[in-house]
Amino acid sequence: MSNYTDKEEVRDVHQLEYEDVPGHARTGSSFGAFANIVCVIAGSGTLQLPLALHQGGWFAVILIVFFTIAAIYAGNLLIKSLYYDKVSRLADYPAIAEAAFGKFGKYFIRTFNYSILLGTGCVYILLAAMNIESLVLKLGVDIGLKMWVIISAAIIWIPFVSLKSIKEIALMSAFGALATLVVVIVSVVVGFIDMHERVGVTVTHSFFNSSSIPLALASICFSFGGNVIYPHVESGMAHPKSWPKVLSMAMATICGMYVLISVCGYYVYGDTVQSPIYTSLPQTPPTYVAIIMITLHVIFAAPLYLTGFAYEVEGMLRIDRRYHSASKEFILRAILRSAVIVVLALIAMFLPYVNSLMSLIGALAYSIIIFIAPIVLYLKLYGFRSMGKIELLWCAVIVIVSAIACVLGTKDAIISLIDQVKGDQK
Secondary structure, three states: OOOOOOHHHHHOHHHOOOOOOOOOOOOEOHHHHHHHHHHHHHHHHHHHHHHHHHHHOOHHHHHHHHHHHHHHHHHHHHHHHOOOOOOOOOOOHHHHHHHHHHHHHHHHHHHHHHHHHHHHHHHHHHHHHHHHHHHHHOOOOOOOHHHHHHHHHHHHHHHHHHOOOHHHHHHHHHHHHHHHHHHHHHHHHHHHHHHHHOOOOOOOOOOOOOOOHHHHHHHHHHHOOOHHHHHHHHHOEOOHHHHHHHHHHHHHHHHHHHHHHHHHHHHHHHHHOOOOHHHOOOOOHHHHHHHHHHHHHHHHHHHHHHHHHHHHHHHHOOOOOOOOOHHHHHHHHHHHHHHHHHHHHHHHHHOOOHHHHHHHHHHHHHHHHHHHHHHHHHHHHHOHHHOOHHHHHHHHHHHHHHHHHHHHHHHHHHHHHHHHHHHHHO
16 A cells, blocks of 8 residues: 655545444444543553652653653554555554554564553552552451452453443543542642641752653653553544544643642652652541542553453454354453453562552553654654654654663663562562
């Protein structure tokens, strides 16, 4: 298929009459898509970004805004690439890579795609378990983190197996997005109240911390993770032409929450701020509410990530009504998805290091999948002449900053993870 070089044709891609995905009805609302995006992306950032400001200094606030704009831009390029031939819609992210670079591109993107979907799902299972354990320990119940991992995985397993596709869990996404907003409000209010009560406590800040900026970049990249499910979310929208507006509104909402909670957390606690942020807050009823709400968020968000993975694998394995009866399809789907949950639970049980895992996944996979690959694939499909010089320069800036986050952030995250493992073995 030939590349398109006419700028107007490229810009008008969302004016096309969109083809429905075979066997898939477009019945989802724009609000449902908005909720899916906010639910998937916002939770991890609200927990991690106050620490990212400690790692990078106040300069990290600029990076949060930069990556918000970059995520909107790259997310729109990704969806435009689904329709690059102006005839039909490609199925998913790996299909875009295959159209651009053949089988190599397909398997390259699929590897990182799956590492994000499964890695984030694993982190969320672990985070839910740690939160539940921290709450019940105050009630005198101590059954160990590994048991809570099993229980958390079982809770997430229920909607993951019961609901087939992402559009079917939009209601869960709305609750997840609301839970994240509550966490932000509670953390900010409790934080500022605590600041006035901590009389005489010296708090230190820095504008730019060069030694830890790679980890800050990695944490921020992780906080904008979610574009791996964009094709699935957009495929279920009844009005896909609204995608750019929905994405922009969702990312602006997320950025607002990120800046609010990260600035508050770093301003109040300075270089002593911890991740998750609620570990820095006084252990009062409002803080417990925040912990409960973020636990609900990760329980709601985990099935979104895992469903994105399972839906693709089920397509490859032909676990579909076109090939099986309804009962057999459900049984096969349940077996596959149950196996996924078991494997992730085992990993979470024996690698319980949330911060380092977030940074590693964010640096290695998210920087490539969210920011670099959409630009590279779009330019390969549409050609460099589809963009003006200023837009090409903007693309270059995104790619360079993301590459720095990938290389340096991965190195520092691996070192941090190794240190934590060695520390536990002593």
